[in-house]
Amino acid sequence: MVAASVTRPAAGARLLSLKHRQYLVAFLFVAPALINFAIFRYIPIFMAGEASLYDYSLLGGFGDFVGLKNYRRALEDDLFWSSMWVSFQYALMKVPLQVVLALLLAMFVSREVRGMSAIRTIIFFPVVTSLVVAAMLWSMMYNKDLGLFQSMMGAFGVRHNGFLSNPDLALPSIVLMMVWKEVGFSMIIFVAGLKGIPEMFYDAAAIDGASPFQRFLHITLPLLKPVTLFVVVTQTISAMQVFVPIFVMTQGGPFFATNAIVYYIYQNGFAYNDMGYASALSFFVLALLVAVSYIQFKALKGQAEY
Amino acid sequence: MATVTTNPTTGSTSVRPPDAAHGSRVRLTALAEPVFRYLAYAVIVVVFLLPFVWMFFGSVRREIEIHGYMFPFSWHTIVPVEWTIQSYLDIFGISEEGAKGGLRFHRGLMNSGIIAVAVVSSSMLFNTMAAYFFARLPFPGKKWLTAYVLATFLLPFEVTVVPLYLVISEMGLRNSYWAMIVPFYASPFIVFMLTQFLGGIPKDLDEAALVDGASYWAILWKIIFPNALPAIATAALIEFQFIWNLFYWPLIATSSLDLQVIQVMIASQTSDRTVYWGRTFAGLVVAVFPVLILFLFGQRYYFRGAVLSGMK
Numbered sequence: 001m002v003a004a005s006v007t008r009p010a011a012g013a014r015l016l017s018l019k020h021r022q023y024l025v026a027f028l029f030v031a032p033a034l035i036n037f038a039i040f041r042y043i044p045i046f047m048a049g050e051a052s053l054y055d056y057s058l059l060g061g062f063g064d065f066v067g068l069k070n071y072r073r074a075l076e077d078d079l080f081w082s083s084m085w086v087s088f089q090y091a092l093m094k095v096p097l098q099v100v101l102a103l104l105l106a107m108f109v110s111r112e113v114r115g116m117s118a119i120r121t122i123i124f125f126p127v128v129t130s131l132v133v134a135a136m137l138w139s140m141m142y143n144k145d146l147g148l149f150q151s152m153m154g155a156f157g158v159r160h161n162g163f164l165s166n167p168d169l170a171l172p173s174i175v176l177m178m179v180w181k182e183v184g185f186s187m188i189i190f191v192a193g194l195k196g197i198p199e200m201f202y203d204a205a206a207i208d209g210a211s212p213f214q215r216f217l218h219i220t221l222p223l224l225k226p227v228t229l230f231v232v233v234t235q236t237i238s239a240m241q242v243f244v245p246i247f248v249m250t251q252g253g254p255f256f257a258t259n260a261i262v263y264y265i266y267q268n269g270f271a272y273n274d275m276g277y278a279s280a281l282s283f284f285v286l287a288l289l290v291a292v293s294y295i296q297f298k299a300l301k302g303q304a305e306y
Numbered sequence: 307m308a309t310v311t312t313n314p315t316t317g318s319t320s321v322r323p324p325d326a327a328h329g330s331r332v333r334l335t336a337l338a339e340p341v342f343r344y345l346a347y348a349v350i351v352v353v354f355l356l357p358f359v360w361m362f363f364g365s366v367r368r369e370i371e372i373h374g375y376m377f378p379f380s381w382h383t384i385v386p387v388e389w390t391i392q393s394y395l396d397i398f399g400i401s402e403e404g405a406k407g408g409l410r411f412h413r414g415l416m417n418s419g420i421i422a423v424a425v426v427s428s429s430m431l432f433n434t435m436a437a438y439f440f441a442r443l444p445f446p447g448k449k450w451l452t453a454y455v456l457a458t459f460l461l462p463f464e465v466t467v468v469p470l471y472l473v474i475s476e477m478g479l480r481n482s483y484w485a486m487i488v489p490f491y492a493s494p495f496i497v498f499m500l501t502q503f504l505g506g507i508p509k510d511l512d513e514a515a516l517v518d519g520a521s522y523w524a525i526l527w528k529i530i531f532p533n534a535l536p537a538i539a540t541a542a543l544i545e546f547q548f549i550w551n552l553f554y555w556p557l558i559a560t561s562s563l564d565l566q567v568i569q570v571m572i573a574s575q576t577s578d579r580t581v582y583w584g585r586t587f588a589g590l591v592v593a594v595f596p597v598l599i600l601f602l603f604g605q606r607y608y609f610r611g612a613v614l615s616g617m618k
Binding site: 022023025026027029030032033034036037039040041042043044045047048051056058105108113115119120121122123124125126127128129130131132133136137138140141146148150151152154155180184185188189192237238240241243244247248262265266269270275278279282285286289290293294297 | 343344346347350351353354355357358360361372373376377378379383432433435436438439440443444445446451454455458459460461462463464465466468469470471472473475476488489491492494497521522526547550551553554557558569570572573583586590593594597598600601602605608609612613
């Protein structure tokens with residue numbers, strides 16, 4: 001590794017010029033972090049690549065070499081494709097809803113008026129709360145028999161047959177919980193974006209007689225485009241990885257309606273004890289997401305420079 | 307309302323008829339702004355706070371009350387009639403029922419605490435060192451090392467959990483505190499964030515010290531560290547929140563009940579949920595309490611952290 005090849009000459013440091021000794025000392029400062037990223041970020045990818053070519057179980061470790069069998073199996077696995085579709089649907093529902101709400105909230109809370117800082121704090125509460133806590137709290141609110149929602153809707157004489165137990169409502173219910181949890185995060189990024197727009201743009205437009213809506217349409221939105229794009233990209237990538245709420249709230253059900261890809265990977269690896277297949281699936285999704293984020297990373301860079 | 311009014315913010319006279327949506331909104335806003343604002347406040351408070359209020363009140367009332375007052379919806383659906391800390395006594399195994407049920411949330415809190423302290427302190431040290439290197443130390447080809455760090459941003463965390471599990475297993479660290487500490491002693495994101503910040507500290511400070519013969523280490527310790535404290539505090543809070551709230555990795559990295567962190571412990575109560583809501587609520591409260599308190603005291607840091615992570 002990089003670290004080893006540079007530290008080896010340490011014994012003969014005297015032979016090195018002053019400059020090289022400086023480089024060596026400097027490198028020692030960054031070495032621990034670089035080693036961490038090598039072992040815990042990069043090597044796992046290669047390990048997964050290797051494990052995906054074998055029968056690999058938790059107890060038995062590496063078994064027979066099976067070549068691309070795990071990948072072929074994935075391509076023919078209906079549950080794999082449907083789980084990809086579930087993750088995709090989840091992202092498709094969550095991202096637009098969250099971005100629109102975050103933008104609206106940001107415009108509301110970015111005004112410095114009485115009480116607003118408390119409101120910002122409250123909206124941020126769910127963000128610092130753990131996913132497990134949020135998911136458990138909401139599954140209790142969604143509870144079919146004793147949930148808070150059931151009780152509140154009952155006050156209006158409405159009765160429904162369950163959120164999380166209903167195949168049509170389960171995924172949207174998880175989306176709603178997650179938007180509640182994460183909208184504050186996107187909001188704060190939009191607030192920072194809004195603060196970056198010079199006040200004089202609005203003043204000039206107001207003098208020209210532009211209505212608030214016109215100002216929003218022709219000043220706020222275009223100038224927030226890079227921030228918006230950024231939020232959309234990062235949220236999409238994180239939405240494609242949804243796991244915890246599914247683990248806590250629905251276990252992939254009912255009838256696989258919330259069986260998202262990361263949950264499906266988890267099931268294969270840890271419930272069915274098939275690490276080789278789980279690795280192959282991880283590698284698939286990883287390659288897909290890396291490709292997507294790389295393309296969007298490039299696109300964003302171009303965007304930021306105008 | 308149908309009269310021509312003067313817009314108080316711009317001083318221009320509006321000649322639009324009152325039914326034109328935009329014109330009327332300007333005038334309405336001026337009149338009804340506080341009313342509309344407080345209405346919005348109320349909606350936001352209910353949406354974002356009510357679940358927490360319900361959770362907290364649910365944890366300090368008797369089990370039978372939670373279910374008994376659920377229908378019809380009333381004040382007492384949320385607010386306790388009779389206050390009790392029984393659920394807390396249960397989850398900490400202090401009460402007889404709790405002890406019999408094998409509940410020991412104090413153990414989960416302790417495990418989470420040990421891991422959080424170890425991760426936050428080690429990662430502050432190693433991340434600051436790395437950031438110091440990137441921001442201020444001379445080294446040939448530093449941009450390649452920067453790319454090496456930044457490229458990890460492309461690796462989605464949840465998807466790399468299974469691969470990480472393979473590495474930790476091969477290292478023989480499975481089912482130990484180390485499994486939950488070692489992978490996080492450095493963070494590419496925190497290195498990047500601190501590098502940005504350290505780059506902003508005036509260069510003549512450490513150049514003067516270098517001329518005086520101070521070592522890099524002394525400069526980092528005596529000059530950089532004190533100057534970077536706000537940024538390091540921000541990083542520490544982000545890191546604490548990250549590690550305290552982590553679930554998926556501790557779930558699979560450990561199987562021993564003695565090593566269960568609080569997040570995994572509360573989730574494993576799910577099966578009892580329909581029977582013991584009070585205990586579940588109490589568990590959620592203790593799991594969320596440390597981060598919520600830290601957040602209330604260090605809000606500014608959290609917001610800045612969110613923005614910085616948003617701008618990576």
